[in-house]
Amino acid sequence: MRRSGRLFIALGAGLAVVAIGLVLVVLFSGGGGGDEADPNATESPEEVRDITVIVAARDVPAHTVLTEEDLTEETVRSDEVPTDAMRNTVEAVGFAYSVDLFSGQVLVESNRELPGLANRIDPGRRAYPMLVDGSNLIAGQIRDEDHIDIIFNTRVSLLRVNPTYPMEFPDNLELRDAPSDSLTEGEGRPAGASLPEYGTAPEGPTYPYPGEDGSRFWMSDVVDGDPVGKTILQNVRVLRVISASLGEANPQVEGNYLVLDLDPTEAELVRYLVENGTFQLVLRSPEDEEIVQTPGVTMNLLVDNWGMTVPKTVRLPEAGAQ
Numbered sequence: 001m002r003r004s005g006r007l008f009i010a011l012g013a014g015l016a017v018v019a020i021g022l023v024l025v026v027l028f029s030g031g032g033g034g035d036e037a038d039p040n041a042t043e044s045p046e047e048v049r050d051i052t053v054i055v056a057a058r059d060v061p062a063h064t065v066l067t068e069e070d071l072t073e074e075t076v077r078s079d080e081v082p083t084d085a086m087r088n089t090v091e092a093v094g095f096a097y098s099v100d101l102f103s104g105q106v107l108v109e110s111n112r113e114l115p116g117l118a119n120r121i122d123p124g125r126r127a128y129p130m131l132v133d134g135s136n137l138i139a140g141q142i143r144d145e146d147h148i149d150i151i152f153n154t155r156v157s158l159l160r161v162n163p164t165y166p167m168e169f170p171d172n173l174e175l176r177d178a179p180s181d182s183l184t185e186g187e188g189r190p191a192g193a194s195l196p197e198y199g200t201a202p203e204g205p206t207y208p209y210p211g212e213d214g215s216r217f218w219m220s221d222v223v224d225g226d227p228v229g230k231t232i233l234q235n236v237r238v239l240r241v242i243s244a245s246l247g248e249a250n251p252q253v254e255g256n257y258l259v260l261d262l263d264p265t266e267a268e269l270v271r272y273l274v275e276n277g278t279f280q281l282v283l284r285s286p287e288d289e290e291i292v293q294t295p296g297v298t299m300n301l302l303v304d305n306w307g308m309t310v311p312k313t314v315r316l317p318e319a320g321a322q
Contacts, residue, residue, distance in 0.1 A: 054086040060101040084109040116280035154277030237261035290295030
């Protein structure tokens with residue numbers, strides 16, 4: 001055999017040995033390229049260690065907004081608490097808990113909840129839902145925790161009361177003019193009461209109608225009254241904006257609502273305003289809490305203070321004029 005042939009055979013044997021070695025390495029390392037785990041293998045248990053968790057510092061009723069005073073930190077063994085135990089107060093402060101908390105109880109994420117609307121109402125206050133239109137949503141610019149003023153508009157009808165002198169007569173007596181020559185000396189008064197002729201002063205003392213000078217008024221929303229407007233409430237806090245047009249999650253919502261933070265007296269007032277006139281909401285700056293005195297608006301004030309033009313009377317031409 002030639003020398004070159006023996007060399008070729010030796011190289012082939014060496015390569016075969018290397019291939020067998022690689023096969024053995026793969027087999028002893030688990031085989032299958034590591035894609036499948038050994039079914040008999042078990043996971044090593046998690047190392048037990050000390051961890052910091054959040055616990056209740058005192059008893060807290062369910063659904064109460066949690067504050068820093070309600071919570072404290074405590075170091076425990078990791079195998080002594082649930083896996084979803086809260087580890088930082090940031091995870092709990094400002095949220096509510098769905099069940100009662102007792103002092104020393106570990107807080108878990110599964111019982112954490114967003115606080116409801118009632119949690120945002122201070123004692124002595126009320127949440128009043130006001131149905132509003134797009135204009136009063138300020139084109140969608142009002143947000144939770146904004147503050148607004150409420151301008152109320154209605155109509156006032158005046159009753160003019162002329163000065164007169166006291167008269168007493170039964171309800172069934174018809175009030176009408178009695179001719180002066182119908183009274184004869186010694187005879188009784190006729191059925192009726194005598195009134196002074198137009199343009200003449202009444203006999204005897206007169207007195208003004210008690211109340212406003214020469215007039216009284218009542219509130220009315222009829223079109224024949226005089227319009228008036230006034231800012232009634234100022235710096236009202238908006239607890240929540242509920243807008244059906246913005247795609248609220250609740251499909252039962254119909255219309256737009258502003259939930260206002262009011263005291264009981266203000267709630268009664270707003271209810272009355274809504275039922276007896278119209279209103280406009282105006283948005284305030286978050287840095288402005290001043291309550292200002294406004295004069296309100298009437299037609300007379302428009303003329304006297306704002307230069308409203310008043311038309312003059314027109315005299316018709318005489319008959320036959322061209």
